[in-house]
Amino acid sequence: MHDGAVPVLDVRNLKTVFSTRSGEVHAVNSVSFDLRPGELLGVVGESGSGKSVTMMSLLGLLPSPPAEIRGGEVWLGDTDLLTLGEDGLRKVRGREVGFVFQDPMTSLNPVFTVGFQLTEPLRTHLGMSKTRARERAVELLELVGIPDARRRLGDYPHQFSGGMRQRVMIAIALACDPKVLIADEPTTALDVTIQAQILELVKELRQKLGMAIIWITHDLGVIAGIADRVMVMYGGQVAEHGPVRELFANPAHPYTRALLQTMPKIHGARDAKLRVIEGQPPVMGRHPESCPFMARCAHAFDRCARENPTRRDIGAGHDVACHWDHRTGEPVQDLAEVAS
Amino acid sequence: MFNYTMRRLLLAIPTLLFIALVIFLLLELSPGDPMADMPLTIPPEIREQMRLALGLGEPWYTRFFKWLYLFSVVEPSHVLASITGLENLAIDGQRIISFQTRSPVGDIIAQRLPQTLWVVGLSYLFGILVSLPIGIYSAYRQYSWFDQAGTFVSMVGFSLPTFFTGPLLILIFSIWLGWFPIIYDTTLVVDSWYDFALQMRQMAMPVFVLTLYNAAQITRFMRASMLDNLTQDCVRTARAKGLTERVVVLVHVLRNSMIPVITVIALGIPQIFTGAIITEQIFRVNGLGQLLITAIYATDIPMVLTLSVVFAILIVVFNLIADLLYAVFDPRIRYD
Numbered sequence: 001m002h003d004g005a006v007p008v009l010d011v012r013n014l015k016t017v018f019s020t021r022s023g024e025v026h027a028v029n030s031v032s033f034d035l036r037p038g039e040l041l042g043v044v045g046e047s048g049s050g051k052s053v054t055m056m057s058l059l060g061l062l063p064s065p066p067a068e069i070r071g072g073e074v075w076l077g078d079t080d081l082l083t084l085g086e087d088g089l090r091k092v093r094g095r096e097v098g099f100v101f102q103d104p105m106t107s108l109n110p111v112f113t114v115g116f117q118l119t120e121p122l123r124t125h126l127g128m129s130k131t132r133a134r135e136r137a138v139e140l141l142e143l144v145g146i147p148d149a150r151r152r153l154g155d156y157p158h159q160f161s162g163g164m165r166q167r168v169m170i171a172i173a174l175a176c177d178p179k180v181l182i183a184d185e186p187t188t189a190l191d192v193t194i195q196a197q198i199l200e201l202v203k204e205l206r207q208k209l210g211m212a213i214i215w216i217t218h219d220l221g222v223i224a225g226i227a228d229r230v231m232v233m234y235g236g237q238v239a240e241h242g243p244v245r246e247l248f249a250n251p252a253h254p255y256t257r258a259l260l261q262t263m264p265k266i267h268g269a270r271d272a273k274l275r276v277i278e279g280q281p282p283v284m285g286r287h288p289e290s291c292p293f294m295a296r297c298a299h300a301f302d303r304c305a306r307e308n309p310t311r312r313d314i315g316a317g318h319d320v321a322c323h324w325d326h327r328t329g330e331p332v333q334d335l336a337e338v339a340s
Numbered sequence: 341m342f343n344y345t346m347r348r349l350l351l352a353i354p355t356l357l358f359i360a361l362v363i364f365l366l367l368e369l370s371p372g373d374p375m376a377d378m379p380l381t382i383p384p385e386i387r388e389q390m391r392l393a394l395g396l397g398e399p400w401y402t403r404f405f406k407w408l409y410l411f412s413v414v415e416p417s418h419v420l421a422s423i424t425g426l427e428n429l430a431i432d433g434q435r436i437i438s439f440q441t442r443s444p445v446g447d448i449i450a451q452r453l454p455q456t457l458w459v460v461g462l463s464y465l466f467g468i469l470v471s472l473p474i475g476i477y478s479a480y481r482q483y484s485w486f487d488q489a490g491t492f493v494s495m496v497g498f499s500l501p502t503f504f505t506g507p508l509l510i511l512i513f514s515i516w517l518g519w520f521p522i523i524y525d526t527t528l529v530v531d532s533w534y535d536f537a538l539q540m541r542q543m544a545m546p547v548f549v550l551t552l553y554n555a556a557q558i559t560r561f562m563r564a565s566m567l568d569n570l571t572q573d574c575v576r577t578a579r580a581k582g583l584t585e586r587v588v589v590l591v592h593v594l595r596n597s598m599i600p601v602i603t604v605i606a607l608g609i610p611q612i613f614t615g616a617i618i619t620e621q622i623f624r625v626n627g628l629g630q631l632l633i634t635a636i637y638a639t640d641i642p643m644v645l646t647l648s649v650v651f652a653i654l655i656v657v658f659n660l661i662a663d664l665l666y667a668v669f670d671p672r673i674r675y676d
Contacts, residue, residue, distance in 0.1 A: 059580070061576065061579055061580060086585075090583075090584060091582065093579070093580055093581065093582035094580060094581040094582030098580075099580035099581075101573060101576065101580075103573060106572065106573035106574060107573040107574055107576070108574055108577065109577070109578065109592050109595075109596070110574070110596070110671070111595050111596055111670060111671060112592075112595070120578075120581060120583060120587075121581045121582060121583075124581070124582060124583055124584075124587075125582060156671040156672070158672050169577070172577075172581065
């Protein structure tokens with residue numbers, strides 16, 4: 001779709017490790033991906049698969065200690081964010097990269113007015129005057145569809161409904177016109193009708209403003225409806241990645257295949273049982289040398305315990321990290337890998 | 341909010357009347373005789389006349405209502421007169437008389453109040469000023485050496501009673517080192533730098549003892565409250581907006597953390613007026629706390645009753661103030 005364009009965000013071999021009392025946890029293990037201008041990249045995975053931690057690592061939002069970024073590069077334009085200090089990162093947060101978090105009930109500060117929280121990034125990053133920032137704040141609230149925006153600037157978050165608060169969060173994230181918007185399960189805490197409204201809003205804003213979006217979710221339905229490309233994460237690693245149609249049509253990783261089978265169908269037998277993936281998600285990266293999905297995988301064989309698979313290209317912009325070939329149903333012979 | 345305040349103030353009246361009645365009845369029931377200090381050579385019939393002169397011959401309800409009238413009308417008029425300087429505001433006639441000193445209770449309290457406010461009030465102020473930054477920084481750098489040291493000191497300050505730290509300081513600084521006087525001299529008039537230095541020296545130990553105790557208490561509150569809020573989602577949002585760490589901690593976290601701390605501070609203010617009974621006793625500061633203790637020893641019923649009810653009023657009023665401050669600092673709270 002956007003092939004050939006220079007990516008706005010290029011993450012290479014990102015490694016984040018948490019030091020705990022019982023040893024190190026490899027929460028993000030050599031994750032690489034890129035994000036092209038105007039594109040929406042969906043990141044899917046179950047709880048604890050490292051989706052959020054990956055995104056938080058990009059901008060140094062994880063408390064350190066216990067988190068430590070062990071390696072990798074995060075190119076935003078032509079700067080490597082990992083080489084910037086805390087001061088440099090701060091200028092990127094909210095300015096170049098906007099964040100929307102999961103729970104709009106708690107992600108706004110309850111004791112400050114929405115206007116104050118919305119004008120903060122404008123005044124910090126763009127040096128706007130108070131009155132100028134308020135004008136811009138009104139524009140932003142109108143942009144995200146909050147009626148009577150000027151009057152509502154003086155309201156506190158508890159005076160807004162959940163969906164309206166998430167709109168406010170989106171307005172804050174978009175305040176400084178960022179190149180990248182990272183939405184970390186922005187609709188998970190909302191009920192279904194509000195979810196649909198927020199999805200529509202994001203689609204519309206994306207067309208209007210043209211920023212690239214990373215959309216983290218565990219809802220495959222949402223991804224299918226909104227994303228250009230999908231990245232499936234499991235155990236702190238990228239399991240599979242590809243254009244959305246291609247990936248949903250030809251899932252290659254046993255985890256993705258299992259995940260798609262768990263989706264309840266509207267059509268089909270009424271007495272069909274809800275499918276689940278047996279077993280528990282792994283304690284992340286305890287054994288970084290073996291495949292994290294091994295214990296729950298129907299196709300696991302001896303090599304999976306010995307060697308953590310690297311991502312290999314299977315055509316059409318689609319790659320998968322698995323020793324098993326979904327097309328032949330046999331172990332992979334050649335070791336063609338994705339060039340990093 | 342205005343209606344709420346009015347309603348609370350009106351409700352406070354029956355509450356305080358009830359408190360006054362209970363205190364009065366408790367004092368009635370308690371053993372002790374105001375005449376006990378009088379020489380045994382006084383003949384019984386003279387003794388009886390003296391009792392009658394003190395008003396002790398009348399039934400308890402008559403005495404209670406007379407006291408109530410004097411307390412709520414006559415004494416306030418004298419206080420008002422001395423504050424405004426308008427002598428004719430004061431209502432002439434009978435006042436509440438201390439059995440022990442035979443002078444009006446209101447005047448004695450007015451004499452004692454400055455000492456208490458200076459020593460206890462100052463230590464409360466110092467306590468707040470010291471504890472807020474320590475609590476904030478301790479929580480921000482949780483488990484750092486600063487936090488460990490701060491937590492240890494506040495633990496010690498909180499655990500050690502003032503009747504231990506007081507004599508300990510006297511032993512070290514007055515007896516061994518001889519830096520500070522043991523006894524607080526109330527008659528000292530500060531009109532030169534030399535006297536000012538003397539005043540500072542005699543205030544140093546009692547203020548330190550009480551500051552340690554107050555600071556320990558508030559530090560623990562502040563630290564706990566900060567820790568509660570540092571991990572909130574909205575703090576992560578503030579960081580993700582690219583705000584400086586200073587703004588994140590001192591604006592976003594602190595503002596949320598101050599809500600419970602302000603309440604605790606407001607609720608503690610009546611203690612300034614009640615005086616630190618033990619500390620005043622140890623350092624011989626003749627403030628209100630000491631006044632109450634000596635009045636109890638001497639069965640000075642009007643003094644004990646009046647002081648206790650004044651304290652009760654302060655506690656009721658500052659409870660209301662704490663509740664109102666809560667609403668001021670937390671926009672989610674509305675009293676309608």
